[in-house]
Amino acid sequence: MLRRYVLARILAGVVGIIVFLTAVFFGTRLLVPGDFADNFAVGGSAGDAARVREALALDRPVWHQYLIWLGRTFSLDLGQNPRGRPVVDQLLEALPWTLMMFVLGLGAAFLIGSRIGRWAGWRKQSLTHTTLGAATLTSVFPPWLVFLAFYTTLNLFGFSSFNDLTALDFNLWRRGPPQQLILWQMMATALLLVGLAIAAIRMLPLKWKVLARRTSFLAIPLLTVWWWSQLGILSYAGDLLAFLTLPVLVLFLLSIGDIVLVIAASMDGLADSDFVLTARAKGLTDQQVRNRHAGRVALLPALSRLTANLPFALGGLVIVEASFARLGGYRIQIPGVASVLFGSLRERDLVVTMGGLVVVGVITLLLRIVLDLIVVKLDPRIKLEKVVVRA
Amino acid sequence: MHSRTVWLRGWLRAVVGHVEAKIGLGILAFFGLLALSHPVLLETVWLPGIYDPRAGYDVALSHPSPPSSSHFLGTDAFGKDTFSMLLAGTWPALLAGLTAAVTTAVVALTVASLSAGFRTADRLLGILVDAGLYLPVPIVLLIFGADPRADRLTPFIFGLLFGALTGISSGALVLRSQAMPIMAAGFVDAARIAGASTRQVIFRHLLPALLPLACAYVVLAAAGAVVTQGFLSWLSYTATYNDWGTLVYWAIVTRDFTGALLWHVLLAAGAALTLLTLGFHLLAIGLRRAAALPWSSQPPPVREPRVATVVQLQPAEPS
Numbered sequence: 239m240l241r242r243y244v245l246a247r248i249l250a251g252v253v254g255i256i257v258f259l260t261a262v263f264f265g266t267r268l269l270v271p272g273d274f275a276d277n278f279a280v281g282g283s284a285g286d287a288a289r290v291r292e293a294l295a296l297d298r299p300v301w302h303q304y305l306i307w308l309g310r311t312f313s314l315d316l317g318q319n320p321r322g323r324p325v326v327d328q329l330l331e332a333l334p335w336t337l338m339m340f341v342l343g344l345g346a347a348f349l350i351g352s353r354i355g356r357w358a359g360w361r362k363q364s365l366t367h368t369t370l371g372a373a374t375l376t377s378v379f380p381p382w383l384v385f386l387a388f389y390t391t392l393n394l395f396g397f398s399s400f401n402d403l404t405a406l407d408f409n410l411w412r413r414g415p416p417q418q419l420i421l422w423q424m425m426a427t428a429l430l431l432v433g434l435a436i437a438a439i440r441m442l443p444l445k446w447k448v449l450a451r452r453t454s455f456l457a458i459p460l461l462t463v464w465w466w467s468q469l470g471i472l473s474y475a476g477d478l479l480a481f482l483t484l485p486v487l488v489l490f491l492l493s494i495g496d497i498v499l500v501i502a503a504s505m506d507g508l509a510d511s512d513f514v515l516t517a518r519a520k521g522l523t524d525q526q527v528r529n530r531h532a533g534r535v536a537l538l539p540a541l542s543r544l545t546a547n548l549p550f551a552l553g554g555l556v557i558v559e560a561s562f563a564r565l566g567g568y569r570i571q572i573p574g575v576a577s578v579l580f581g582s583l584r585e586r587d588l589v590v591t592m593g594g595l596v597v598v599g600v601i602t603l604l605l606r607i608v609l610d611l612i613v614v615k616l617d618p619r620i621k622l623e624k625v626v627v628r629a
Numbered sequence: 630m631h632s633r634t635v636w637l638r639g640w641l642r643a644v645v646g647h648v649e650a651k652i653g654l655g656i657l658a659f660f661g662l663l664a665l666s667h668p669v670l671l672e673t674v675w676l677p678g679i680y681d682p683r684a685g686y687d688v689a690l691s692h693p694s695p696p697s698s699s700h701f702l703g704t705d706a707f708g709k710d711t712f713s714m715l716l717a718g719t720w721p722a723l724l725a726g727l728t729a730a731v732t733t734a735v736v737a738l739t740v741a742s743l744s745a746g747f748r749t750a751d752r753l754l755g756i757l758v759d760a761g762l763y764l765p766v767p768i769v770l771l772i773f774g775a776d777p778r779a780d781r782l783t784p785f786i787f788g789l790l791f792g793a794l795t796g797i798s799s800g801a802l803v804l805r806s807q808a809m810p811i812m813a814a815g816f817v818d819a820a821r822i823a824g825a826s827t828r829q830v831i832f833r834h835l836l837p838a839l840l841p842l843a844c845a846y847v848v849l850a851a852a853g854a855v856v857t858q859g860f861l862s863w864l865s866y867t868a869t870y871n872d873w874g875t876l877v878y879w880a881i882v883t884r885d886f887t888g889a890l891l892w893h894v895l896l897a898a899g900a901a902l903t904l905l906t907l908g909f910h911l912l913a914i915g916l917r918r919a920a921a922l923p924w925s926s927q928p929p930p931v932r933e934p935r936v937a938t939v940v941q942l943q944p945a946e947p948s
Contacts, residue, residue, distance in 0.1 A: 250759070257760035269773045374910050375903075380859055380877075383899045386890075503917075546762060546799040550853075553767035557860050564864060564878075579768065583775040591772060599763040606762075 240614075247610055251603045259311060262595045263304050266588055307592075316593035319582075325593040328578055333597065334421035335574035339482060340555055341425070343489030351494040352540065355501025356533045361509055370502055377495030384488045385561055407477050420474045427465045431458050485572055488558050493551060500543050504536040538617055545609045548602045640841060643919035650915020656908030660719055660901075667716035680710045682717035682871045693883075693891050703893040705876075706883035711894050715901055717871035721784040722855050722905055728785055729854030732792025734847045737800030742835055744801075745808035746827045758805070761798030767857050769794060771866055780868035784858065787867060791854045803846055804839060811838045841920035845913050852909035859902045873898040 291297050295306055310317065316325040358369040376384075411417065435454050442450055466472045508514060509532070517531045518524075544551075559576035571577055575594055582590035644650050671677055679687045685708070686692075687700065692708040694700060702711035740758065744751040770790060774782035811817065817834055825833070861867050862874030876898035880891040 253756060254759035255763065257756055258763040261760060261764065265769070266772065269769075374914070375907065377910070380856055380899065380902055380906075383903065386895070386899075546802050549763060549765040549798075550767070553765040556765070556768055556771075560864060561860075579771075583772065586775075595765075595768065595772075598765050598768065602763050602765075 243614065244607070244611070247607055251607060255599055255603055256308075258599050259308060259596065260304070262592055262599070263307055266592050266595075267300075311596060316596060317589040319587055319590050320585075325590050328590065329575065329593055329597050331418050332573055332575045332578045334418050334425065335482075335572055336552075336555060336559075336576070337601075338421055338425060338478075339485055339489060339558075339572075339574065340552070342482070343486045343555075344493055344551060346486070347490045347494040347497055348544075351497030352501050352533070352537065354494075355498040355540075356505060356528060356536065358498065359502030359505030359508075359536070360528050360532065370499065373495040373498035373502075375495070376491055377493075377499065379491065379495075384491050385484070385558075388484060388487065406481050410473060410477055414474055415471075417474075417478065420471050420478060423469065423471055424466065424475050424478070427469070428458075428462050431461055431465070482572075485558050485562060488561075489555060492554055492558070496547070497540060497544075500540045501536050504539045505532060508532040508535060534616060538613060541609055541613050541616075545606050548605055549598065552598050552601065636837070640919065644915055647915035647918050649911040650919070653908045653910070653912030653915060656904060657912065660723060660905055660908070663716055664719040664723055667713070667719070670716070671713075675710075675713065680713045682709060682714045685709050685713065693894075696893055702897050703891075705879055705891060705894050707879075711876075711897055714871055714876055715873070715897050718873045718876060718898070718901070721872050722858065722902070725784040725788040725791070725858045726851040726855045726905070726909065728788025729792040729795070730788075730847045730851040732789050733796040733800050733850040734792075734843055736793055736796025737804045737846070738836065738839065738843055740797065740801035741804035741808045741839065742831045744805050745812045745835055746831050754801070754805075758798060758801045761794070762802065764794060764798060766791060766794045766798075767860070770857065770861060771864075774861055774866035774868075782861065782867040784867075787858055787861070788854055791857060792850065795850045795853070800846060800850060804843055807842050808835060808839055811835055841916065845916035845920055848909050848913040848916060852906045852913070855902065855906050855909065873902045877902075 295303060298306075307317075314326060316329070318324050319328065354369060354373070358373075406417075414420075435458055439447060439450050439454065463472065466475050511532075513535075514527055514532055517527045522530075555574070556576035556579065559572045559574050560580060563571055563577065563580070575597060578590060579594040581587070582594065645654075671680060677685070679685050687694075687704065687708055687710070690697075690700070690704065690708075692704050693706045694704045696703040700710050700712065702715065704710055705714070740754050744754045770782070770787065773790065774787075812830075812835065817830055820830055820834055858867065859872075859874040859877070862872040863878050865875065865878065867874070877895055880894035880898065883891065
C-alpha cells in the first residue's frame with residue numbers, strides 16, 4: 239500500500255513539476271529581456287549570431303523550443319553556459335553546499351524549535367509569553383541583522399575580523415581533494431549512520447529502546463566523527479564545518495521562530511482534549527503525555543506548514559548566501575546554488591538561471607515527498623487506501 | 630444590512646480585544662504617521678537643501694556625523710540626514726506590504742472559493758497551486774528585478790508580484806483547506822436545500838466565514854513582503870532609492886574614517902524594518918485568535934463577579 243502511495247505521490251509531483259517547468263520557461267522569457275544568442279556570440283558579426291541562433295534552435299517557433307527544452311530537462315541536460323560548461327556540472331558542484339546548510343540549519347531549527355514550542359504551548363506558563371514574543375521577534379529579523387549581531391558578538395569576543403570564520407584554510411585545500419566530494423562524503427556517512435541507528439533501535443527489545451534512543455543523540459555524532467577520521471577527511475570536514483557555522487546559525491535563527499510559533503499554536507488547546515485525559519488516566523507523567531501524545535499531534539500542522547514553506551525556506555537560504563557575499567564585499571563566497579544563480583543574473587545568463595530554478599524545484603519536490611511520507615507515518619487518521627483512490 | 634454590520638462589529642471587537650492586535654495596529658499607525666509626516670516636515674520645518682533625502686547636505690558638519698540636535702539620527706557619509714531618509718523609506722515599505730496583502734487576499738480567496746464551489750475548477754486549480762508551491766518567490770522577484778537597465782521593481786509592482794505568487798501558492802493552499810470544511814458544514818447544506826445557487830453559497834456563506842482567517846494569513850504575507858523587499862533593495866535589485874534596505878547597504882559599504890560601520894544609520898533602518906514586520910506579525914496573531922472565536926453566534930463572555938459566598942451551617946431547629 240505504501241508503495242502505491244509513493245508512486246501516486248511521485249506521479250502527482252511530476253505533473254506539478256511539468257506545470258512548474260512551463261512557468262519557468264515562459265516566465266523567464268517574459269521577465270528577462272534580451273536574446274540568448276547575444277550571450278553566445280559576443281563581439282561577433284550578425285552572421286555569427288545567426289549561426290548561433292540556428293545551432294541553438296532559437297530560430298524555431300517558441301513551442302518547439304519549449305518542447306526541446308522540456309525533453310532535455312527530463313533527460314537531465316540543462317544546456318551549457320556561454321563558455322561551454324554544462325549547467326548540470328555547475329549546479330552539481332554547488333548543490334552539496336546548499337544541501338548541507340539547509341539540512342543542518344533547518345534540521346537543528348526543527349529539533350530545537352519543536353521542543354521549545356511543545357513546552358511553551360502546553361500550558362500557560364509565566365515564561366510562555368516571553369518565549370513566544372522572542373520567537374516572533376526572531377522570525378521577523380532580517381537576515382543581515384542576524385548576521386551583524388553575530389559579527390558584533392564575535393568582535394566582542396576578540397575575533398578582530400570575521401575572516402577567521404568565513405574563509406577556508408587555504409593551505410589545507412591547496413593539495414586537498416575537491417570540497418564537494420568531502421561534503422558528499424560527510425552527508426552520506428551521517429545519513430547512513432542515522433538510518434542504521436533507526437533500523438537498529440527498531441529491532442532492539444523494548445527495555446533497551448529508551449536507553450538506545452537517548453544515547454543515540456550523543457553516539458551518532460561521535461560515530462560520524464570517528465568514521466570521518468577513518469576515511470581521512472576529518473581535518474577537511476572540520477574546516478568546512480567551521481566555515482559553514484555562521485551561515486547555518488543565521489539560517490537556524492531565521493527559521494526557528496516560525497517553527498516555535500506554529501507548534502505552540504497547535505499545542506494550544508490540546509491540554510484539555512479527551513485523548514490527553516485518557517493518557518493521563520493511564521497514569522503517564524505530564525512529560526510523557528506532552529511529548530508522546532500531544533506533541534505528536536501538534537507536529538502534523540507544523541510539518542504541513544513546512545511543506546508549504548519549503549520554497550520560501552530555500553529562498554531564505556539564497557538570501558543568507560547572498561547576504562554573506564554582499565557583506566563581505568563579494569570576497570566571502572559560499573559557493574552554493576545561490577551564488578550560481580546570482581552569477582547568472584549578473585551575467586544575464588538565462589540558461590543557468592533556468593537551471594537553478596529547476597534544481598530548486600526538484601529539491602522541493604523530493605523534500606515534499608519525504609515530508610508527506612512522514613505525515614502519513616505520524617497521522618493515524620490518514621488511511622492510505624483513500625489517498626490512493628483520490629490521487 | 631443590520632445583521633451584517635453587527636457581524637462586522639463583533640469581529641472587530643474580537644480583534645481589538647487582543648493585546649497583540651492592539652500593539653500591532655499601534656505600530657502600523659505609527660509608521661503611517663511617519664510616512665505622512667515626511668512631506669509635511671519638508672514643507673514646513675526642514676530646509677530642503679539640508680534635509681532632502683536624496684540630495685541634502687549640511688555644510689556646518691563633517692560627515693558622517695553622529696546623532697545631534699540638528700540631525701536627530703545623524704548623517705550618512707554623503708551628508709544626508711538619516712532621519713529624513715528613514716521617513717522617506719517608510720512609504721515604499723508600507724506600500725509594498727499593503728499591496729502584497731490586498732493582492733494575496735484577492736488571488737487566494739478567488740482560488741479557494743472557486744475550488745470549493747466547482748469540482749472541475751478544483752482539479753485544475755489544484756494542479757496550479759501544486760506547481761506554485763515549487764516557486765521560490767524571493768528568487769523569482771530577484772530575477773524580475775535583475776535587469777539593470779529597467780527600474781521595474783517599484784514598491785507597487787513588487788507588492789503585486791509578491792502577492793500574486795504567494796496567493797496562488799501557499800495562500801491558496803491554506804484557504805482552500807479551510808474552505809472545504811465550511812462547504813461541508815450544515816448551514817451550507819441548509820442554504821442549498823433552500824435553493825441557493827453555488828454563487829450565492831460562495832458570496833453569502835463561504836466568503837464571510839473564510840474572511841477572518843484570510844485576514845490573518847494575508848497580514849503575514851505583508852510581513853513577508855516587507856522583509857523580502859528590504860532584502861532585495863539591500864541587494865539593489867529594486868527601483869526605489871529611498872528605501873530602508875538601501876540605507877542598510879550604504880551604512881555597511883560607506884564606513885566612517887576609522888573604518889567602522891555607520892551604526893546609527895544601520896540600526897535605525899534595521900530597527901524600522903524589524904518593527905514594521907513585527908507590527909504585521911502581531912496583528913496577524915490577534916486576527917488569528919479572533920478568527921478562532923465563535924464571535925458571530927455568541928456574545929462576548931461575561932465575567933462572573935467573584936463573590937465569596939459564605940454558607941453558614943446552622944443546626945436545624947428542633948421541630
